[in-house]
Amino acid sequence: MEPIKKAYGYVTRTHKGRPQVLVFQHPILEAGIQIPKGTVEEGESPEAAVVREMIEETGLTEWGKPVFIADDRWKADDGSIHHRHFYRLDQKDVPDQWQHAPSGGGEEEGLQFTLFWISSPGDIPLARGHGDYLPDVLEERPEDGLGCLEPSEDVKQVYLIEEGVERIIGETREQISFEEGGTVLVREQTLTSEEIGDRRTVTRLMASTNRPLTVEDSGGGGMRAVYAGDHVIIERDGGEKRVPLHHLPVDTFSVELLLRTLPLEGTYALSFHAFNVLKGEEQLIEIHADEQPDGSFKAKVRFGAMIQWYWVNTETRELLKQSSDPAPGLKMEFRR
Structure with a gap:
């Protein structure tokens, strides 16, 4: 219909x-x-x-x-x-x-x-x-939110490090653009890898308030999520599920964007709830960031039980590197 x-x-x-x-x-x-x-x-x-x-x-x-x-x-x-x-x-x-x-x-x-x-x-x-x-x-909102980011394209290599031995297994590409006269930010992420599979994720959200609008992800057969006020509609496998939201939502796919806009200085800590459209549930996000000798910040981000590490340049608002430990003795990094 x-x-x-x-x-x-x-x-x-x-x-x-x-x-x-x-x-x-x-x-x-x-x-x-x-x-x-x-x-x-x-x-x-x-x-x-x-x-x-x-x-x-x-x-x-x-x-x-x-x-x-x-x-x-x-x-x-x-x-x-x-x-x-x-x-x-x-x-x-x-x-x-x-x-x-x-x-x-x-x-x-x-x-x-x-x-x-x-x-x-x-x-x-x-x-x-x-x-x-x-x-x-x-309700009071930041002046510009993600609106301080610029349209950009960033390419990183995907490294798999096993017992200290690293090899390149793919490439990621991120594109940031704006729609609706600059009020809507669009982030497109693509992963190209023969070893772990190709993937494409597109997130649309309000630039000033960080409120997510839609998320489309090609992984696992495909999924589309639409944020609709106090609930989110998740379309997958020809079906539709509606999940109520208990907090003003942040989508977990946009946490990396938020990291670039936070007022990081010294030792920084922040926690908030975000919705994970792949799991269909809200998660507590905890961020702890420390300034590095070169002026960048190393941020430990806990997504529920999962931990990711990010290196952020606050002057250029760039995400320099990302790291995680998917299994004992195994590390995955995204870096230029």
């Missing part, structure tokens, strides 16, 4: 120094409290659709360029699949509350919405999935 494209708008303002999001009470009580949204029309872009829907459902007519937040797949009550596109749109000098009759026609003909503002994701429960990305616009 072809997904139905939907455009959702988090309309924001700053009130007494804090961000707020516009919501409305639907006159049909069962429909709940919602954010403005609607269906993307034939030949219309999601960005154009969200501006049109904001005008129709709020009555406000002056709008700047929408800021992309996320897109995901969501299953509606009738079983249809919605391809949801979320945007943030800023407003100034707007009332605290007002009523508006939506002008889009259809099922909304003759209705009247009561619009007002909320200041926290926990203020009031929103309708089905409307609050999935509220934390991204209401």
